[in-house]
Amino acid sequence: MRAFLFPGQGSQAVGMGAALAEASQAARDTFAEVDEALGQNLFRLMREGPEEELKLTENAQPAIMANSLAVFAALTKEGGVDFAKAANFVAGHSLGEYSALAAAGSFDLPTTAKLLKLRGQAMQRAVPVGQGAMAALLGADLELARRIAEAAARGEVCTVANDNDPTQVVLSGHKGAIDRVVEIAKEMGAKRAIPLPVSAPFHCPLMQPAAEAMRDALSYVMVGDPVVPVFANVTAQPESDPDTIRNLLVEQVTGMVRWRESVANMGEAGVEEFVELGGKVLGTMVKRILPDVKVTSVVSIEDLEALAKEIA
The missing domain is CATH 3.30.70.250 (Malonyl-CoA ACP transacylase, ACP-binding)
Structure with a gap:
C-alpha cells in the first residue's frame, strides 16, 4: 500500500518550481492557474524572490501548495499515473492537508489557492507580530x-x-x-x-480568530468526496466525509498536528511506501517513525519520471 504526502510551511525556497516548470507544461499550467485565482504573480515570487516576501505566511502557504500540486499534475497528466489506483491514502502537514485534499479531488485548484491565501492572512492577523x-x-x-x-x-x-x-x-x-x-x-x-x-504562533489557542475566519470561508466552499481517504491532522485517522473534513480543517488551525500518529496509523493500516510530493522534509520524519518503510521524495522532473516509471 502507498500513501502520498504533502509538505507544510518551511518547505518554501526561492527558485522553487522553476526547473519543473521548464520541463513540464502541466506544472506551468498549475502555476498559471494559481496566479490567476489569486490575482497575483505568485510564481514569479517563487522563482525570483525576494525571500522575505516569499516567507510571509500569506505567500508561503499557497506557494508550497502550488509547488506540490505542480508535481502532482506532472505526475498524473504527463507521467500517466492514475492517482486513485496509485494511492491508498493521502496526508499533508498543516497547510499540506489542503494540498492533499486538492490532489484527492475534494477541492479544485483555484479554491485551494484562495483558501490558503486567506488562511495565511488570517493566521498572521490573529496575533500581532512579536507577541x-x-x-x-x-x-x-x-x-x-x-x-x-x-x-x-x-x-x-x-x-x-x-x-x-x-x-x-x-x-x-x-x-x-x-x-x-x-x-x-x-x-x-x-x-x-x-x-x-x-511570524505567528500556529496551531495553538491564540489562533482562534483565524479558525473563525476559516469556518466562515469554508462554509461557502463545496467539499467533494476524496477519491482516497485523507488522514486528518487533528484526528490522525482517515476521513472521507465532506462535512467532517470541513469541520476538521477549522479545528486544525488551533489544534495539534498529530503527524507522528498519522504516519504510525498509516503504517498499521498496511502502508509500506510513502511518497512526498514537492518537498524532502516529511520523508525524514517518516523514517524516524517507521524505519522500515520505503520513502520517496519527488521534487525534480527526474524524481518524477523515475516514480512514474515505477508505478504507472
Missing part, C-alpha cells in the same frame, strides 16, 4: 514536551503545536512562554530547544 512564537524541541517525545510546555506557561499560552516524530515536537504560544521553553528545555531532559523563524 507569539514557536520552538522545536529536539530529543523530546510528546510526554516530555507537554511537561515542558506546562512548566513554561506560567499563566500564558504554551501548547504542543506539532507532534512531528519521536524526536521532534514543536511548541507554540505567547513569546514569553516560548522564551522560557528555550531556557528550561535542556534541564528538563530535551536535547535542546530551537526558536523557529515564524
Whole structure:
C-alpha cells in the first residue's frame, strides 16, 4: 500500500518550481492557474524572490501548495499515473492537508489557492507580530514536551503545536512562554530547544480568530468526496466525509498536528511506501517513525519520471 504526502510551511525556497516548470507544461499550467485565482504573480515570487516576501505566511502557504500540486499534475497528466489506483491514502502537514485534499479531488485548484491565501492572512492577523512564537524541541517525545510546555506557561499560552516524530515536537504560544521553553528545555531532559523563524504562533489557542475566519470561508466552499481517504491532522485517522473534513480543517488551525500518529496509523493500516510530493522534509520524519518503510521524495522532473516509471 502507498500513501502520498504533502509538505507544510518551511518547505518554501526561492527558485522553487522553476526547473519543473521548464520541463513540464502541466506544472506551468498549475502555476498559471494559481496566479490567476489569486490575482497575483505568485510564481514569479517563487522563482525570483525576494525571500522575505516569499516567507510571509500569506505567500508561503499557497506557494508550497502550488509547488506540490505542480508535481502532482506532472505526475498524473504527463507521467500517466492514475492517482486513485496509485494511492491508498493521502496526508499533508498543516497547510499540506489542503494540498492533499486538492490532489484527492475534494477541492479544485483555484479554491485551494484562495483558501490558503486567506488562511495565511488570517493566521498572521490573529496575533500581532512579536507577541507569539514557536520552538522545536529536539530529543523530546510528546510526554516530555507537554511537561515542558506546562512548566513554561506560567499563566500564558504554551501548547504542543506539532507532534512531528519521536524526536521532534514543536511548541507554540505567547513569546514569553516560548522564551522560557528555550531556557528550561535542556534541564528538563530535551536535547535542546530551537526558536523557529515564524511570524505567528500556529496551531495553538491564540489562533482562534483565524479558525473563525476559516469556518466562515469554508462554509461557502463545496467539499467533494476524496477519491482516497485523507488522514486528518487533528484526528490522525482517515476521513472521507465532506462535512467532517470541513469541520476538521477549522479545528486544525488551533489544534495539534498529530503527524507522528498519522504516519504510525498509516503504517498499521498496511502502508509500506510513502511518497512526498514537492518537498524532502516529511520523508525524514517518516523514517524516524517507521524505519522500515520505503520513502520517496519527488521534487525534480527526474524524481518524477523515475516514480512514474515505477508505478504507472
